[in-house]
Amino acid sequence: MSNHLRDTSSPYLLQHSENPVDWYPWGKEAFEKAKKENKPIFLSIGYSTCHWCHVMAHESFEDDSIAKILNANFVSIKVDKEERPDVDSIYMAVCQAFTGSGGWPTSIFMTPEQKPFFAGTYFPKESRYGMMGFKELLTVIHEKWVTNQKELIGSADAVVATLNQKNTTPTQADVKLIESAITLYKRNYDKKNGGFGSAPKFPAAHNLLFLLKHHEKSGDPQSLEMVEHTLQQMYKGGIFDHIGYGFSRYSTDNSFLVPHFEKMLYDNALLIMAYCKAYWITKKHLYLEVAEKTATYILREMTSAEGGFYSAQDADSDGEEGKYYVFEPQELMDLLGEKNGKALNAHFSITERGNFEGKSIPNLLNTEDYTNQFDSFLLQIYEYRKKRTHLHLDDKILTSWNSLMIVAMCWLYRTSKNNTYLEVAKKAQSFIDEHLSREDSLYVSYRQGSRSQIAFLDEYANNIFALLALYDATLNSQYLMQAIRKTKKAIGDFFDDKNGGFFLYGKDNEKLIMQPKEMYDGAIPSGNSIMAYNLIRLTPIATEESFDSICKKQIDFMYGEAQHYPSGYAMFLYSLFDYFEPGENITVVPKKNDDLRILPLCVSNDCFIKVCPESSPEFPMIHDKTTYYICKNHSCLPPTNDFQGTFG
Numbered sequence: 001m002s003n004h005l006r007d008t009s010s011p012y013l014l015q016h017s018e019n020p021v022d023w024y025p026w027g028k029e030a031f032e033k034a035k036k037e038n039k040p041i042f043l044s045i046g047y048s049t050c051h052w053c054h055v056m057a058h059e060s061f062e063d064d065s066i067a068k069i070l071n072a073n074f075v076s077i078k079v080d081k082e083e084r085p086d087v088d089s090i091y092m093a094v095c096q097a098f099t100g101s102g103g104w105p106t107s108i109f110m111t112p113e114q115k116p117f118f119a120g121t122y123f124p125k126e127s128r129y130g131m132m133g134f135k136e137l138l139t140v141i142h143e144k145w146v147t148n149q150k151e152l153i154g155s156a157d158a159v160v161a162t163l164n165q166k167n168t169t170p171t172q173a174d175v176k177l178i179e180s181a182i183t184l185y186k187r188n189y190d191k192k193n194g195g196f197g198s199a200p201k202f203p204a205a206h207n208l209l210f211l212l213k214h215h216e217k218s219g220d221p222q223s224l225e226m227v228e229h230t231l232q233q234m235y236k237g238g239i240f241d242h243i244g245y246g247f248s249r250y251s252t253d254n255s256f257l258v259p260h261f262e263k264m265l266y267d268n269a270l271l272i273m274a275y276c277k278a279y280w281i282t283k284k285h286l287y288l289e290v291a292e293k294t295a296t297y298i299l300r301e302m303t304s305a306e307g308g309f310y311s312a313q314d315a316d317s318d319g320e321e322g323k324y325y326v327f328e329p330q331e332l333m334d335l336l337g338e339k340n341g342k343a344l345n346a347h348f349s350i351t352e353r354g355n356f357e358g359k360s361i362p363n364l365l366n367t368e369d370y371t372n373q374f375d376s377f378l379l380q381i382y383e384y385r386k387k388r389t390h391l392h393l394d395d396k397i398l399t400s401w402n403s404l405m406i407v408a409m410c411w412l413y414r415t416s417k418n419n420t421y422l423e424v425a426k427k428a429q430s431f432i433d434e435h436l437s438r439e440d441s442l443y444v445s446y447r448q449g450s451r452s453q454i455a456f457l458d459e460y461a462n463n464i465f466a467l468l469a470l471y472d473a474t475l476n477s478q479y480l481m482q483a484i485r486k487t488k489k490a491i492g493d494f495f496d497d498k499n500g501g502f503f504l505y506g507k508d509n510e511k512l513i514m515q516p517k518e519m520y521d522g523a524i525p526s527g528n529s530i531m532a533y534n535l536i537r538l539t540p541i542a543t544e545e546s547f548d549s550i551c552k553k554q555i556d557f558m559y560g561e562a563q564h565y566p567s568g569y570a571m572f573l574y575s576l577f578d579y580f581e582p583g584e585n586i587t588v589v590p591k592k593n594d595d596l597r598i599l600p601l602c603v604s605n606d607c608f609i610k611v612c613p614e615s616s617p618e619f620p621m622i623h624d625k626t627t628y629y630i631c632k633n634h635s636c637l638p639p640t641n642d643f644q645g646t647f648g
Contacts, residue, residue: 047082170559181210189226248262262312292418487545532572584630
């Protein structure tokens with residue numbers, strides 16, 4: 001048995017290719033069938049490592065009785081949210097409008113013209129605990145479609161009209177928004193456990209980056225204290241995998257002990273950045289160690305032979321959430337010997353009682369001992385764990401998330417001075433250039449020799465971010481030129497000249513029922529926040545390109561949106577610091593290339609570095625030596641050859 005998903009490349013769609021439900025991928029064939037047969041569409045959006053997507057699939061989509069109803073009365077469409085962020089964004093907004101919240105799986109009922117009239121997330125097969133069952137819901141919607149189709153279409157038209165009404169008023173930016181956000185973070189800070197608010201707690205590392213930047217600029221000790229406590233608690237908790245390393249997607253409790261066990265590439269990229277930034281500021285070795293452990297996980301389990309990074313690992317093994325990660329005391333004593341096993345169990349709080357469904361998630365929450373005395377056993381436990389059961393790997397390679405990991409590896413290189421990380425970053429960018437690009441156009445994803453559809457805003461924003469990080473790490477002008485070209489394309493394809501801001505999909509993408517602009521920084525920074533950062537970084541080092549006016553429009557547009565809830569726009573606020581109070585602006589005229597290699601390792605990643613390949617009237621080389629022109633705090637210093645005296 002197979003359906004119309006059998007020839008797709010998405011791991012998520014392929015998981016459903018043997019369902020009795022006659023699934024279609026998003027596309028012309030499905031919509032034409034719905035119109036021809038006058039049937040409503042059931043749209044299901046998810047991703048391959050989503051636990052509740054698996055639950056609903058097992059309960060309903062693998063069930064013959066549910067499939068019979070869907071196949072007779074609906075046209076069913078499956079969408080991988082990671083390959084179609086445009087579809088996901090629009091119908092997630094619909095779900096939030098209907099229910100007040102969102103999540104995956106996203107379940108949408110809509111007309112053949114893609115206009116939604118009902119939305120939700122997970123539905124159990126049968127009604128229980130006050131939740132309508134999926135079977136009952138299908139029956140109700142089918143009856144309504146047959147008896148009162150006109151009313152459903154009218155409500156769908158009203159939903160679309162409402163969603164298309166939203167407009168943002170650009171506002172002259174000032175520094176007040178930063179302090180408003182700081183007030184909100186301090187109010188929501190969990191002094192006991194670290195993090196912000198209550199469970200579920202997401203890492204949201206861009207919040208931590210903003211607070212670290214605030215401490216750098218203002219000296220506010222509380223901003224640093226909130227970040228340090230949060231970083232330490234996350235590392236100590238079960239959200240960090242103490243055996244194989246890397247971070248899970250979020251914590252289900254307040255203390256970061258019990259994670260939702262799936263691991264996402266983007267979380268680990270952003271957390272590497274946060275731990276690197278914390279190390280730059282504090283010089284506490286723990287933060288560099290956690291960043292490098294996380295990179296070890298990425299290189300060991302999430303990197304293809306060609307250099308691209310995979311997307312995610314599942315939370316479930318053998319149908320059980322967390323089974324891969326938990327232990328009983330006796331099995332570790334059997335593996336390591338009684339003495340070593342007991343000591344390791346005590347260190348990682350692995351007990352007979354357990355902390356997760358009768359078994360134990362290794363953690364350090366009950367100790368202040370950060371020493372690596374048990375590291376010699378970890379590889380043995382890691383190999384043992386892999387033999388017990390295995391995790392599903394979503395092996396598609398996403399341009400957007402790969403770009404974030406490139407940034408993380410560049411930051412880790414500059415922090416650790418370990419060239420391995422730079423080579424990893426360069427190889428990943430080469431993968432994007434070879435497999436996910438055509439000239440300056442990008443594509444969303446790649447898997448098993450084929451790439452998916454043309455890119456959206458996030459792919460351009462994050463890849464420009466990556467190219468700027470590579471330029472900052474290498475001072476290779478080719479990366480800068482590539483970033484400039486892609487910025488021009490992003491402006492041409494996605495920027496709203498009339499109202500400001502960047503649309504999620506551009507001139508070459510499929511046209512949908514609305515054209516959203518994503519501004520809010522959720523689990524991942526928005527494309528609009530990252531483009532604000534990119535434009536602010538490019539303006540002083542690409543002076544001949546005149547990005548100034550677009551940059552100001554983007555800042556004012558984002559400011560107008562962010563003032564309603566400033567702490568929800570952390571990456572944009574991070575960028576604002578460089579807009580109002582730029583870091584050092586360094587122009588270097590190199591005598592030898594080795595000076596260009598060393599410079600990025602000696603300055604903050606907040607610095608703007610421009611290379612003049614040869615002496616010029618504006619920037620002459622003095623004393624026939626590499627010359628540095630440095631401007632900071634709105635004034636410029638005399639040119640100097642003293643590298644050590646200037647940068648330490």
